[in-house]
Amino acid sequence: MxxxxxxxxxxxxxxxxxxxxxxxxxxxxxxAGTWTVAGGGTFTGTSTNSVLTDSKTGTQLKCTSSKATGSAANGTGKSGTGIASISAVTWTTCSGPLGITFNVTAQGLPWALNAVSYASPVTTGTLSGVKAHISGAGCTADFGGATSGSAATIDVKYNNSTHTLSVLGTGNLHAWNVSGICLGLLNSGDSVGYKGDYALSPATLVLTSP
Missing domain, CATH: 1.20.5 (Single alpha-helices involved in coiled-coils or other helix-helix interfaces)
Structure with missing residues (x-):
């Protein structure tokens, strides 16, 4: 050999x-992840500046307030995927063009909060599993991912110093099944952006990664 x-x-x-x-x-x-969660448990986030914008028509739907309830389990060496969960979201006094008022209902709950990167004190990530439905006077629409019936993933940031979860208005959220007088203001397949800053209470949650 x-x-x-x-x-x-x-x-x-x-x-x-x-x-x-x-x-x-x-x-x-x-x-495996290297994320650490401290000060976790159940929290409530409240926003007073939430707005949905159709990127094609410019139509905006604004709500005077929105409340999100979620939880995050404390631990170290955690994966960023599903680092926290959003179990309920509500919106109050929502209106759009022509004085139309809307009821907004969250769907597909719970939504997963995913940590992607960290630059102290801010965690950048996504919120996945997002779906919602609006109904108003002669107007209805669904919101989800890039295809009808799918869930959306939207971009978020969490600030450890202010304990604020900011929804950034970017991601793959789209309008679907638009009907009634919404047509022309919103159209099925239009890309939309949702923004809102949710101040958490109790203000204790801290997300970190080396």
Whole structure:
């Protein structure tokens, strides 16, 4: 049998080491999160500046207040995926063009809060599973993801210093099943953005990552 040269042996050892390193990097164990949650538990977030904007028509739906209830479990070495959960969302006194008033109903709950990156004191992430329905005088519409019936993922930030969860108005939220006098103001398939700053109470939740 032909003997391996020193160079070949060295190459094999080096290749094996690289393969092992790649394998470790891709393994679920090393892909585990490094997030820490402190001051968690159940919280309520209140917004007084929530607004939904149709990016195509410019139509805006504004609400005088919105309240979100959620929870986050304390711990270290946590995955950023589903680091917190939003179990209920309500909106109060919502109106749009022509003085139309709306009722807004959250759907697809619970929604998952996902941490993506951290630059002290701010965590940047997403809120996934988002769906909602509006109904007004002769106007109804659904809101969800990029295809009818799907859930949306929207961009958020959480500030440890102010304990505020800010919904940024970006993501893949769309209007669907638009009917009645909403047509032309909102249209099925239109991309929409939702913004709002939710001040958390109690003001104790802290999300960190190295």
């Amino acid at each position: 032909r003997k391996l040269s020193t160079l070949t042996k060295s190459s094999l050892v080096t290749g094996a080491a690289i393969a092992a390193a790649v394998g470790m990097a891709a393994s679920p164990a090393t892909a």
